[in-house]
Amino acid sequence: MDENVIQESGDGVILRLTDVVKTFPGVRALDGVQLEVRAGEVHCLLGQNGAGKSTLIKVLAGVHRPDSGRVEWRGRPVEFANPQAAMRAGIATIYQELDLVDDLSVAENAFLGHEPRRLGFVRRGETARRTRAILERLGHGEIPARRPVHRLPSAGKQIVSMARALSHDAKLIIMDEPSAVLAHDEVGNLFRIIRELTAAGIAVVYISHRMEEIREIGDRVTVLKDGRTTAAGLSARETPTRDLVTRMTGRTIEYVFPDRVTHATDAAPLLEVRGLTRHGEFADVSLTVRPGEIVGIAGLVGSGRSELLETIFGARRAEAGTVVMDGRRLRAGSVGAAVRAGLGMAPEERKSQALLLDEPIYRNVTLAGFSRFAAGGFTRTAREAASARAVAARLDLRPPDVHRPVRQLSGGNQQKVVVGRWLVGTGPRNGGPHDAGATPTRLLLLDEPTRGVDVGARAELYQVVRDLAAAGLGVLLVSSEVPEVLGLADRVLIMREGSVIHEAPGGELDEEAVLDMIMAGSLTTGALAAETDTTEGEAA
Amino acid sequence: ACTSNEQGPSTAQTKGPEGDNANAAPGKAVTIGFSAPAADHGWMAAITNNAKAQAAAYSDVTFNSVEAGADAAAQRAALDTLISQKPDAIVMLPHDGKELTASGLKAMQAGIPVINLDRAFTQALAYRVMIKGDNYGMGVSAGNFVVAQMKAKGITNPVIGEIAGIDSLELTQQRSQGFKDALATAGFTVANRRAAEFTIDTGQREATNLLQALPKIDALWNHDDDQGVGVLAAVQQANRSEFIMVGGAGSKAAIEAIQADNSVLKATVTYSPSMASSAISLARLVAQGRGLADLVELSVPKDITLASETITKENAANYLQLGF
Amino acid sequence: MKATTADPGTRPAISKDGDGLRRWWSSEGNEFAGRNLALIGVLVVLVVLGVLTRPDLYSDPEWVRNNIFTILQQASAIGVVTVGMTFVIIGGGIDLSVGAIMALAGVWATTVATQSFGAGGMIFTAIAVGVGTGLVNGLLISYGRLVPFIATLAMMVAARGLAASISGKQTQISGDATINGIASTEILGVPLLVIILVLVVAAGWVLLNRTTFGRRTVAVGGNPEAARLAGINVKRHTLLLYALSGLCCGIGALMLTAQANSAQAAMANLYELDAIAAAIIGGTLLSGGRGTIVGALFGVLVFSTITNLFAINNLTTESQNMIKGGIIVAAVLIQQFRFGSLTKLFSRRP
């Protein structure tokens, strides 16, 4: 037990990074980073998309080897050759991109690589039991330990990732944007756990783009900009937001929502959804979106919002109900029909639903529109690239080289590509006839568009969405960040367990009221896993 | 007995230049090109080995072999390469006679006499000499033997099985046709026919299937003694012995088994790979502008078709040394 | 490769997990149970076709018993190899060299020199050749970073060449009564070959579903990056998977050699195609990360039952082929149909 006692150097520092450099071909992702983490603290890492946060934690986790610099762990210089070495040393990581194996169960994922075993045989009962204990601790005892993770919603997967980190006997737990896929109540739960951990002397490195989270849970903050530490050891509670943002971005950004424009409520609806139903997902949903209107949907994770958007878009076939666009009924289950009618959708999961990771950025940006640039079936990539560059500039894509494969982008920048796809050609007109890729999209379905996007880019994105609406587009927005829905939407729908339970103009609701409404249903905790696994009792 | 595990061609299939033969005297030095499909079973391996050994037996022959891969297209390419090297004669066992007739023509037009071995070209212009086995005749011999045996046993309505070789080859069709025609003379028909692939495991597999489909049979013809090893294994594993079996080609193992007379195998009909040795001898003479010493004609004849003989217990001793 | 069409199964509705009946024989869950049920259905249809077309044969119980064992025996060698193949595919790879490795192992085990050591020597040689070539495959793929398709294709070509050269392209007779006896021995009325098949399948099932090796195979094939981040040595694991496949080839080679009382460089031709097809028909994803051993066994049985059906009906090779193509398509369509409706059935919310 002795060696497990955390050996703190004088001021309680268990991890110290000095001048760490990591380059990828053509990119200096880390350019001399300093970081100091104390036992029992929550140390927040702040930085714009692409600043190097994920790269830094991958260095800590033994995924990447630094080119130069020093890493001291519990007083000794270390160099982790692989993830296993870092884990053995007591560093556990929740990665930004979910790193689960779809066909393994919750328990098998939680203990992957260090399964409780006897003579090579997995002790399945023991694995499930320990997993259930961790899940209980995480407040999610209802997630069945033996269910394959591909049958969990993304928030459930995030819980499993956390369970995996907790399954190690770690001294430091790194969390790379764990809250990006969590809803409000889940974040509260997460914070409870983090407090438990730090109370036990475990250090947590926490990454998030949400300032209010940093304030609530963080002790100290290190800010990264372009791979360099621009501020270290700031107080998480006392440093003014303006200060932090300036250190991150080098400029001041007003973290406010653009003004709403008032518009006629009598205009004919652009989109009319009537009685849309998919059993087990959502039931009897009706809604309208008028041209120029932003309609927001708030709800808990698992309340069926994503499925609703996908069904409107024809990516899932409605079992009942109709979708009418411009007075014409859309064929159920046909994305092609929806796109032809002028719908566009930025889906929820960027990697699996939106991106061609090995294709260049510009081809991802123009994925839904390359044929509009084409002449007689022949693509015109120069124009595509120019158009993509315009989008990249508007969303502050970093780095702005649109010929780079999307895979090399940081998570937040990948998200910008997903949303940017539907902005092609919508930019401020430069008057010329070159706007070949102008989107014919007149109704935009946005599912969690700002997931993982940094403060600065987020403000840009809000402005862009407003501008689009002002130009007459309709927008249907799903977001788990209530302030975002309230700040951006003209009208807000509240969904609970697959039904719309309330509708009101955005200005008339406050966060508290919305949370009350969406939470009312969470007492059943039916959101993450509909039923408990009854076989487990017998198996244990 | 693991007789065929030993390597090397059996010397009986090579004819050395003996003193009393006028053709034995060395003539002008010639290069003979040779091309045959890749050998993956005993018969085809024997073809290549025999050709090589026969060429080595002549002091005046340089042997240049291009073994051509898996199919007609690959062989065509190999032949193009061979033709471009301008040998004095080419011995060719084509993957498929019809598919390679064009290559034969090409060589002949380039002034290289072609000895067409075994699988026949479709145009007489495409070869100088053809020497082949008699596939149809092989089927006839097997059929005749079966008919005679059935008659001797007094079986009037026999159940007859057939294990063919690779079914898409024309030679397989010819063999089956000959078998069918010979059986028809006695009013017999084939009750079940399975096609194997000239390999032991497919022989075993198809024989097992056939025995399962015919709970009782009287006679079985297997086209190829290589796959016959598998066929015999299947027969033994199924514990069946109520019938007589005839083989094909004349491998050493088959001839030994016939001689020992302790299995269902009672005969085999020959289709001897010794034809490759003869083809080399003919190629040498053609290239040297000589004829067959025992014949009156001054040059080698155009077509030679070997007879398919029937090897039984009685004459097995004579054939043993010719087995491959 | 990837299914090019969106699979509605990727986000299935949540179903009750509690139904033990659906789970007991396939720990991988409903989906597989559905598929396997469908394959059993296909097998039943094939047998019924046999009964309908040859009532004379099927009326003899002794013949039926023999026929079942015939089908199983024919499935035995390829079945063993398919178990190894299933592991390789679940682990994200493919092994095109299984047929060639079987030939090499068979031929090497039947050389005069090896045979002089008796059955033990032959068994040792076949297994050693299988595992050895499997290790070479694995090394090329995991440490040499060759694409599995290319590495095992090269092995396929080279191993056949080596087998031809060792055997002098002659059929090599196995003179060992013990080895040959494998094909004719019965234990309690069950052919030894069938017993070996059952044992290998059972071992494969346990290995896949109950050991860390199996669970890691799923991880390595399903998400190699996640596996690596979880501290699994992906390279070493990949190496072991190909060695395992080679081991199965060695066993299969002995079974085939016993059946034919001989070995030959051309034997087990195209077994790779059959093994891959059986695994996929059994529900293994060619892209890795998912698969079942029991399903693969059913896949093999479907193929050997088809062959048997053709044989007892004396079909010509060409009609066999045309009908076989149709049956394969039908089998998979039935599976999908059954699978879809079963899933719905099971997941219907009250």
Place this chain on the structure above:
Amino acid sequence: MKATTADPGTRPAISKDGDGLRRWWSSEGNEFAGRNLALIGVLVVLVVLGVLTRPDLYSDPEWVRNNIFTILQQASAIGVVTVGMTFVIIGGGIDLSVGAIMALAGVWATTVATQSFGAGGMIFTAIAVGVGTGLVNGLLISYGRLVPFIATLAMMVAARGLAASISGKQTQISGDATINGIASTEILGVPLLVIILVLVVAAGWVLLNRTTFGRRTVAVGGNPEAARLAGINVKRHTLLLYALSGLCCGIGALMLTAQANSAQAAMANLYELDAIAAAIIGGTLLSGGRGTIVGALFGVLVFSTITNLFAINNLTTESQNMIKGGIIVAAVLIQQFRFGSLTKLFSRRP
């Protein structure tokens, strides 16, 4: 399937946009340029081996010229088919039926009935059979949701059966001088077969790299779900890809028929393996989403140059096979090596 080991090739270096020299011949970027350069290197090595082993032949310029055309002609039919295969694989599929479709198209085009319509009728028939069977593949895969491996395997078996039945298992002679002339005609000293190959490769390159069809292919293979949500009709596109492969088979069948002056149910045996191998060696990902036509052509050329090298050196089949396995491995290793160092070279910062 998925490469189970991290492929350094998936994260190529970033180049300055404007660097035309490295981009002109492969719009897919450096990585492919690097790979292709490496393949050219392999080809050069093979030729040098030829020169070293047979200086007598290589000293005759006329022979060298002929030999180059021999190699190219040999590569022509399989090269055409490989172009179609490359599209299918980039699009996330696989086509195991190409050899069988070629045989069926060849056999159908040479039936007595078809030949009575002359060259036009034969060409029409071959193309129609190719496209038609390709469409059936595509329908089964996109709308029937069959796994490509299984659907095309079924087609492979069935098409060979149909070909055997149409031809009565006889080799069918082509009596048409125009068709047969395809194999012997030269235009400006270049064999027509070579010209056809070049045209098909050029058309394939343009289609892949310069048209919306090509872009959709990459999208559909790279991430079918993303393609679908971007409004691409994934099913229809998949259908078209298999039809395209079928079209290439039809053309290839005519080329083979012309070369053999005949067609046969067993022809083009295992062309699927060669075509897939050539595509992969050329740098196409078996999992879809990326690939190059030029690379695939080099892959085909490597194979036919190896065959030629063996032929002029008079190697036995078994040593051919052993050496061929080694060369394949070496070629891919060289490629990786070259690629790695080229990337470094190109991406070095000043």
